[in-house]
Amino acid sequence: xxxxxxxxxxxxxxxxxxxxxxxxxxxxxxxxxxxxxxxxxxxxxxxxxxxxxxxxxxxxxxxxxxxxxxxxxxxxxxxxxxxxxxxxxxxxxxxxxxxxxxxxxxxxxxxxxxxxxxxxxxxxxxxxxxxxxxxxxxxxxxxxxxxxxxxxxxxxxxxxxxxxxxxxxxxxxxxxxxxxxxxxxxxxxxxxxxxxxxxxxxxxxxxxxxxxxxxxxxxxxxxxxxxxxxxxxxxxxxxxxxxxxxxxxxxxx
Numbered sequence: 001x002x003x004x005x006x007x008x009x010x011x012x013x014x015x016x017x018x019x020x021x022x023x024x025x026x027x028x029x030x031x032x033x034x035x036x037x038x039x040x041x042x043x044x045x046x047x048x049x050x051x052x053x054x055x056x057x058x059x060x061x062x063x064x065x066x067x068x069x070x071x072x073x074x075x076x077x078x079x080x081x082x083x084x085x086x087x088x089x090x091x092x093x094x095x096x097x098x099x100x101x102x103x104x105x106x107x108x109x110x111x112x113x114x115x116x117x118x119x120x121x122x123x124x125x126x127x128x129x130x131x132x133x134x135x136x137x138x139x140x141x142x143x144x145x146x147x148x149x150x151x152x153x154x155x156x157x158x159x160x161x162x163x164x165x166x167x168x169x170x171x172x173x174x175x176x177x178x179x180x181x182x183x184x185x186x187x188x189x190x191x192x193x194x195x196x197x198x199x200x201x202x203x204x205x206x207x208x209x210x211x212x213x214x215x216x217x218x219x220x221x222x223x224x225x226x227x228x229x230x231x232x233x234x235x236x237x238x239x240x241x242x243x244x245x246x247x248x249x250x251x252x253x
Contacts, residue, residue, distance in 0.1 A: 017221050018225060022228050025222070027054055115162070118166075140232045147192075147245070150253070168243055190246045219247070
């Protein structure tokens with residue numbers, strides 16, 4: 001009986017929060033995972049093991065398109081083509097008081113930086129890895145959008161909201177064009193999740209938000225990771241161009 005190698009998944013923003021939880025869960029499920037982040041990723045934090053032969057940690061800035069292409073080539077030589085991409089890396093700038101810049105306060109630097117990380121990188125990473133998925137007639141793109149891309153956010157600023165709305169549109173474009181190749185593209189839209197990014201707004205803002213959520217709490221990174229893992233699975237093959245809201249009922253379209 002021929003044993004096929006585990007599928008290869010690439011997760012961006014993998015050093016903490018949703019990305020780290022997703023990396024751990026995919027490793028537990030037997031995938032080989034390339035964990036990408038600007039920060040150095042501690043291999044002892046993944047899958048509870050100091051040494052995991054299915055984990056490849058790569059310190060890469062997702063806005064460095066040449067570095068992403070070089071990483072793709074390295075993965076192909078060592079393991080093969082990536083079959084699953086989880087675009088999770090994102091930034092949400094805050095001012096010193098923990099609040100986001102208002103419309104009249106957003107400067108060119110913030111706007112360009114947020115779009116570069118949150119939206120343009122999603123396109124460039126898709127362009128880098130989709131040809132390999134096409135060659136294998138199978139692939140999964142899971143893009144992490146946000147509640148802020150679905151409706152007005154009480155915490156995120158306009159730059160973040162715009163970038164995450166763009167992620168939803170880009171996801172649908174990929175889904176429509178790549179479906180014939182056995183490749184699906186879906187998005188998740190988490191609400192307030194207990195991560196370092198959410199903590200930037202401060203405990204009072206998080207408590208206020210939790211009081212407005214029907215389940216009366218914030219979500220966890222592990223709950224979001226479980227949704228990502230499902231969309232990346234074989235069983236989710238007929239889900240394409242969809243967005244999964246993960247917000248405890250705060251937003252019900």
